[in-house]
Amino acid sequence: MKNETSRLERLTASDRFLLLWDDSGWAADIGALGVLDGHGLLDSDGRVRIEAVRRWLEPRLEGVPHVRQLLYRPRWWLGGPLWIDAPSLDLADHVRVHPVGPPGDQSRLLQACAELASRRLDPARPLWEVWLLPGLPQERVGLFLRMHHIMADGIAAVAAFGSLLDTAADAPNPVAPSWAPTPMPTAGELLRDNLRRHARRLARLPVGLAHASDLLRRTRRAWPAWRELLAEQRAPRTSLNRPVGADRRLGVLRSRLEATSQIAHAHDAKVNDVVLDVVAGGLRELLSGRGEHLDGLALRAMVPVSLHREQRGQEGASNLDGWMVVPLPLGESDAVRRLDLIKAETTARKRNAHPQTGSGISQSMLFQRAFLHGFAHQRFINISVTNVPGPPVPLYLSGAQLLELFPVVSLMGNIALAVAVFSYNGQLNLTAIADQNVCPDVDVFIHGARIALDDLARSVSEYGV
Template sequence: MAYAGQATAGSRSDRLERLSPLDAANMRVESRGGPMHVAAIGVVDGTALFDPAGRLRLAEVRVDLNRRLHRAPRLRQVLVRPRRGLGPPAWADDARFDVARHVRARPVPAPGDEAALLAVCEELNQPLLDRSRPLWELWLLPGLADGNVGVLFRLHHAVADGIAAMAMMGALFGAVPGAAPPTPPWRTAPAPSAWQLFTDSWRRRADAAAAAGFRLRHPALVVHSFGARARQLRLALGEGLAPRVSWNQPAGTRRRLLLVRADLGSAKSVAHAHGGTVNDLVLAAVAGGARRLLVSRRELRPRMVLKASVAAAARAPADLAPTGNRAAVMVMPLPAGEPDPARRLAQIAQATSARKRHPPYQPGGRFAQRAMVWAMPRQRLVNLLISNLPGPPEPLYLAGARVLELFQVGVVQGNLTVAVGVLSYAGQLNFAILGDADALPDLNTFADGAAEALTQLGARATTGRILGT
């Protein structure tokens, strides 16, 4: 899918926007102790972000971002939780919205290298987002040794999936240098009244009853829909159980984050030369990282094939809505037991080609989503999580300052203590490897193995570096 570009404000309908069942499931996971926000980490050219005295232009950045928020109205909204009988939570404008509560700064301690930056990001990304406010934060992180500024953007999964989150970032981060033009004052819509919530809830129930009646009059459609979902579930479950590995244990509360960088142009050339895609190359790199970790832990077995839950695009080509989730997953094999990187990539390319003939699995219905929430800490279907997003091909700008690098950070949940987020950005192919700090104190072994696999295939990859070199 192409980069979605900038989000647009769209029309503000009088119809209430409710929390979807899938987003409610995300909230339920979080209520059980598993954070469900995603994040992006970037490095921004510091030249335009400091005044002549060397002070961060925080107030000016806030003004610039505030002028752009009309392009992503959800970032000014909170969840209103009605009393029982008035339906699920609804999105409403935050009458007390203050951009200063969402855009803040925190200095990176000496020596200001990548390790110091990531340590600050790990700390800031740990707490849950405050549900009494719009569910996002942006942190400016000055103090890097090269004079640049780190950025941490946090967004709740109930607000947007990966594609929609990139659209929101396109709204806040301009595609050209220069400050955002002045915009008309934002007019806050009043929160829905109890009567509005009541009538909206009954309207939705009437719509659901009408839809049920339609299905009863057209049983063939019901059979077709049920059959499609059954096939999706059968394909997901038909992969069999994932092999037991030591890192599949209930996730704790502490995280560790490492970065791997590759050149997008060389990655495309390598992937195509082996008859695959960049997605296949990403999976091969992750398989290489997992292999290195298994070897170091003496868990690798001959012909061992791990299983990864890979986020898949479930949006229609015309669906570029800057909010909401269209979540789907595919279970992909990772032949960690294959020692040769080229054969590993070829096996993955063959497997992905076969799986693309079938739609990805989309959890539908409250029962299925509740079952997934219950099963996550004890599931045996997959070993790790992977998300690969197409980012903007041209640089973004934050308040006129060029974004030099950008990484997407996923979510560790249940007993899946490794999540690999991959983002293409302005000629870069960037990996953010997130691990549970207790289950994976040796996460660097995984990152080194992924970088080595990319390099062996010719994609020119590096792990952590001193910023500015």
């Protein structure tokens, strides 16, 4: 019985919440777009040596959680969704080639990535893909990695993607461990596991009632974060917040981590404050270009907060994200004054507890379904901004150096523009992910973000740094 229970890995409440995105029609994928030095990846005709890449990747798959598993949804009386081993794994289904159309410039690369990101992952297979994108100048090759968000959150996804790559061009090739799928659990095993889980919850109920003061204290600590999201104020109406469709458009902004850190240090701020200020500058440019009024306007940004340090070692925790809502003062045109306002907000809000997504009342499926039911018309937040630290050293795929890397996240509800920032090997790169129909002018946002970053960089000399 003990072995039977231990091999059943049910989804956590946080994971189930992400799974409901799919049920609501929004893909819950996360990924990264990179550019490789492809000299060793291409044959004499410029085609990717895809079989060699698959052979190189196979022994490295073990570092990725659930890479050989399927998501299985049993009937309701057998318990919640769980991971089961796939009968087999054919890398030809997961590691593929998608040529970039001529002239192979950045615009075409982003278009190819947006097209792939718009496709849904096949639930009949393990929920991840690796795409090689040849056709770039100088024999460079694009790389698009993506997985379903239930496999890992931002921090865990960085570790997962990183395990597929080497930290040296000539790193030794690991030996692929032997693997055999565990048989799918029977209906009886699932039912017994479900009953045991319910019994444990009932057994903990008296303990929870006996420690009601602890529950009340945790609720009070978490309330400021819930108030930020649900009760602080309504998100302003803008042309950005429209129900999202399936098609995507991407824009990217390159910067250096050291330069951004210098800006933050000069203004006694954090790198994430600088990122939020740059995003606010991009939003100013975008909305003003659409003729919208900016006076006194403050858009509400959802900023995920990683809880990996706070909840290290939590069992089955593939997703350990909380949130913080930060107002972005678009009405302030000066980038330095805007940074001061954002810094004050984040400093105050970081003092609050940040409950994990899917914790407390949000563990309830009824709450999760009710929350998402009206999310296409919600007025809680205007935009999502994610900043994830990545590896500080260069990475290699089959000996080919990864030259740059950009994050790619998903959209949901009526949040038609999301921004993700990723550090890699001294770079700090920003990606704007937009709904094609709601935000075809994402390049205007990128232009405004660049102006804001340049203004902040010029301000550094004024502070004597």
